[in-house]
Amino acid sequence: KKSEHLFQVKVQREHNPPSPKTMTVLNTIKMKPDWAIALILSIVYFISFTLVDKGLLKPGLLFGFCVYGSPENPTESTGCSNCKGNNSHIYAFGIDVFMTILALVFWLLDKKKKTIVYFASGFIILAHGILHWFLQQETLGVQVNCYDPYLGADIESLGYILFGAFSFFLGLVILGFGFGLQFNVFAGSAVFAGIVINVTKSTGGELVLPGLFCIVHPLSCFTGLFSNEPAFNTTVAKLFVVCTIVGIVELTSCTDILKPIGGHLWYDLTLHAAVLAALPYFWKTKKD
Numbered sequence: 001k002k003s004e005h006l007f008q009v010k011v012q013r014e015h016n017p018p019s020p021k022t023m024t025v026l027n028t029i030k031m032k033p034d035w036a037i038a039l040i041l042s043i044v045y046f047i048s049f050t051l052v053d054k055g056l057l058k059p060g061l062l063f064g065f066c067v068y069g070s071p072e073n074p075t076e077s078t079g080c081s082n083c084k085g086n087n088s089h090i091y092a093f094g095i096d097v098f099m100t101i102l103a104l105v106f107w108l109l110d111k112k113k114k115t116i117v118y119f120a121s122g123f124i125i126l127a128h129g130i131l132h133w134f135l136q137q138e139t140l141g142v143q144v145n146c147y148d149p150y151l152g153a154d155i156e157s158l159g160y161i162l163f164g165a166f167s168f169f170l171g172l173v174i175l176g177f178g179f180g181l182q183f184n185v186f187a188g189s190a191v192f193a194g195i196v197i198n199v200t201k202s203t204g205g206e207l208v209l210p211g212l213f214c215i216v217h218p219l220s221c222f223t224g225l226f227s228n229e230p231a232f233n234t235t236v237a238k239l240f241v242v243c244t245i246v247g248i249v250e251l252t253s254c255t256d257i258l259k260p261i262g263g264h265l266w267y268d269l270t271l272h273a274a275v276l277a278a279l280p281y282f283w284k285t286k287k288d
Contacts, residue, residue: 034237042217066254068263079145096129178227243270
């Protein structure tokens with residue numbers, strides 16, 4: 001009976017072979033297992049965000065960030081008042097400025113001189129860092145002090161035009177680097193920006209930025225899995241696996257795991273290490 005069953009399975013496979021598209025996807029996954037793992041983790045990351053958004057997980061975030069501080073960690077009631085100049089926002093800002101400088105150094109050393117790639121990557125890293133600086137600064141007229149319960153509504157009512165534009169630009173960079181600047185890429189970037197706005201609008205501004213990150217990750221991993229461009233190399237894939245794990249831990253176990261060892265700064269460190277590893281300076285050629 002067993003041999004008869006195996007024979008029937010074999011005959012069924014011969015008469016119903018996998019479609020060419022299925023075989024292509026399976027072969028791609030076999031060739032790029034790191035990107036496949038990163039894509040699966042990015043889906044877990046998005047699910048974790050949804051659970052936080054629905055109130056099913058309460059990891060102790062401030063505007064969606066796991067904020068460390070010393071001598072006392074920031075809270076919703078005290079903000080950064082007890083850790084001014086000594087919190088994970090200012091550390092993340094320092095990391096991002098340093099990595100922006102590294103991007104400049106790699107551009108100067110790179111003979112390929114693909115300036116637009118370096119400009120886009122450096123802009124994204126520095127913009128992320130400036131955001132962290134803004135959330136803890138005491139210089140400007142608008143001061144968040146790590147958490148302002150009234151700022152969420154302002155972000156929702158005034159900030160979505162700029163936020164949508166930045167989301168479109170980010171989608172254009174990721175998809176453009178992966179598949180080239182074509183109509184489908186512009187259309188996909190517009191769809192991406194629309195999804196980001198719709199997903200984050202229900203949070204009232206509280207989880208706008210994690211909402212952007214958790215949608216960027218699947219987009220980047222999908223591009224890395226199906227693009228043959230050298231920017232989406234194995235090193236970038238491995239770093240994406242690490243930074244996505246950090247993102248999941250931030251959304252699920254901030255207070256217990258991530259905050260005691262520095263909070264969100266580990267996300268910036270690993271994510272922007274992946275951005276740097278995607279620069280043309282590290283691209284392999286056939287000669288190499």
